[in-house]
Amino acid sequence: MKKRLLTSIVATLLTSNVLANTENMTAHSAFKAELASMQENYYRSLRLDDWIAMGMTEKDISTTMARLKANKEGLLIDLNNPNTRGHWTYEFTKTAQNLEDQANTLNTPTAYGRASTVYLVASYPNLHQPNEIAALDKAVDLYLKAAKLNGESVEKVDLKRFDNRSIPGLLHLPTNTKTNLPAIIWTGGVDKTLIEHKTDFKSLLESGYAVLTIDMPGAGLDYRNHLKLGEETASHDAAFAFLQNHPQIDRNRIGVLGSSGSGVALIPFAVQQTDLRAVVARCALVDGPIGKQATLKFIPDMSAHSFIARIGGDAGDMRYFKNMATKFSIANKGMFNGQLRIDTPILVINTKKDPVAPIEDMKRTAELSTEGEMFISDEVGHCPDSLEAQNKIIAFIKSNV
Incomplete structure (x- = not known):
């Protein structure tokens, strides 16, 4: 599938004056094992297989990317993102609008799900620009429409933080049971949003679990907040109380x-909230490249800019990144000094080689718990995507929650 898709994209872009960006490709490759062959020319990580699995088609991607204009010589095709023709959010939003019109006629969950996914890609990587936020709002609205047509129980909820600020979440309830439901708080990372995880927890819903999806502060729909030193657990605390x-x-x-x-944010929350029944740290950033200023340079620009936006800075402010990122390291906070121990079962799961959450970080995270477990699934890349990893996570949750 990927080969056919990329052949189409490459063919439409061969005439544009695009230069290979070796450093960009190297940085992206370190984070993900399998990348599109055109990745060297793109600022955004091309998660083509993920997008297709969520409901997009090859044509949706190839025809839209063919409309993207190359920037000035030496720049990445999608580095600049004004709300004008030839730029990422504008062009993917146009495609999504056409698909939404079709969905309004067809009125099927598949049609709305497809449009929702394209709007989601249009908002990627969620750097708080107005055009991105508008696309993300539409993505969530159509996600809810698709779920309702499919007979699912999903509602958008407001969670209240300690400071009375609001956090948006989506509460997914199983359809076969109604009371005394076990529940999981499910959150993604700096460039994942609360509607991207449905296939991962579908089997939990079918087994009678409720799942509350939230974005980490500063990400996705929670763009009004940000991750703040000393208040890292605010969103998780609000979700737990809800x-x-x-x-x-x-x-x-x-x-x-x-x-x-x-x-x-996950690890401080797990340490403080002793009433949790289980914790899954999936490719969880706890130290790694943010542990030292010298290693920040190995993070791809898109991921760095996303993280900056999550911790309260302006996306391109690399000085802010260098000054602040290391302060969020769990290791730098002294939580891995060997004196801290909890009894909540923790599953730490990742690939064998991940620059974001390397093996040593995984071991130290698992050792925080008297019932810590480490599981290696895929060989390389950031975050395990295999069925083996997904099954391990589900089995761990079912055995402990």
């Missing part, structure tokens, strides 16, 4: 899963 006070949830059976960049 579930504990929900009439359909068993307050004594709540677990949490966090991926990638959300690890800097």
Whole structure:
């Protein structure tokens, strides 16, 4: 599938004056094992297979990317993103609008799901620009429409933080049971949004679990907040309190899963919230490249800019990145000094070689718990995508929550 898609994209772009960007490709390759052959020319990580799995078609991607204009010589095709023709969010939004019009006629969950995914890609990587936010809002609205047409129970909810600020979330409830539900807080990383994880937790819903998806502060729909030093657990705390006070949830059976960049909030939350039944740290960032200023340069620009936006800076402010990023490292906070121990079961899961969450970080995270477990699935790349990893996560949750 990928070969046919990329052949189409490459053919449409051969006439543009695009120069290979070796450093960009190297940085992206370090984070993900399998990348599109055109990745060297793109600022955004081309997660083509993921997008197709979520509902897009090859044509949606290839025809839209063919409309993207190359920037000035030496720059990446999608580095600049004004709300004008030839730029990422504008062009993917145009495609999504056409698909939304078709969905309004067809009125099927598949049609709305496809349009929702394209709007989501249009918003990627969520750097708080107005055009990105508008696309993300549409993506969530159509996600909810598709779910309703499919007979699913999903609603957008507001979670209240300690400071009374609001956090948006999506509460997914199983259709076969109604009360005393075990529940999981499920959150992604710096460039994942709360509607991207459905296939990963579908089997939990079918087994009678409720799943509350939230974005990490500063990401996705939670763009009004940001990850703040000393208040890293604010969103997780709000989600936990919401579930504990929900009439359909068993307050004594709540677990949490966090991926990638959300690890800097997940681990402090897991340490502080002793009423959790289980914690899954999936490719969770706890130290790695943010541990030292010298290693920040190995993070791809898109991921760096996303992280900056999550911790309260302007996306391109690399000085802010250097000054602040290391302060969010769990290791730099002294949490890996060997004195901190909790009893909540923790599953730490990742690939064998991941620059974001390397083996040593995985070991130190698992050792925080008297019931810590480390599981290696895929060989290389940031975050395990295999069925083996997904099955391990689901089995761990079911056995502990």
